[in-house]
Amino acid sequence: MTKPKKIIYSNQEEVHQRIIKFVKSQLVPEVKEAYLVGSSTTGEFGKYETSYRNHDGSDIDLVAIVPEDSIPKDWKFLNTERDWWKLYRGGKIQINNILHKLDVLVVKQGMEDFARKRMKELNWKPEKLK
Secondary structure (H helix, E strand, C coil): CCCCCEEECCCHHHHHHHHHHHHHHHCCCCCCEEEEECHHHHCCCEEEEEEECCEEECCEEEEEECCHHHCCCCCEEEEEECCCEEEEEEEEEEECCEEEEEEEEEECCCCHHHHHHHHHHCCCCCEECC
16 A cells, blocks of 8 residues: 655644654653654655545654553554564644654664664664653
8 A cells, every 4th residue: 555645744843843742741751762753853744645544644653662561551552563663552643733643663672772773774863852
């Protein structure tokens, strides 16, 4: 399934600041590190012309290092994982009248150094929030 065309918001700096404030409000003290990645750090955040996999616009991508037993109860596991992370839904925020979901890649225990290196290798432009 191909992503639909994205209409990039013209107010990227304002959107970026709202995203940072929102994400920080979702971080429990047990989160050791958190990195914003994806379209919110590359200035390509926006809405889709048509809905895509239950998303009306860009999702907010966060890589979080948090002990598994301290993952917030309101973060919903999305039954998706890879070698070094598990995917959780960490909330949602309305920006420019579009609902944007927070997707949290929770780094698996012992994979922290690998995660930091991998984000750079993939050119994700990680922005450390915590």
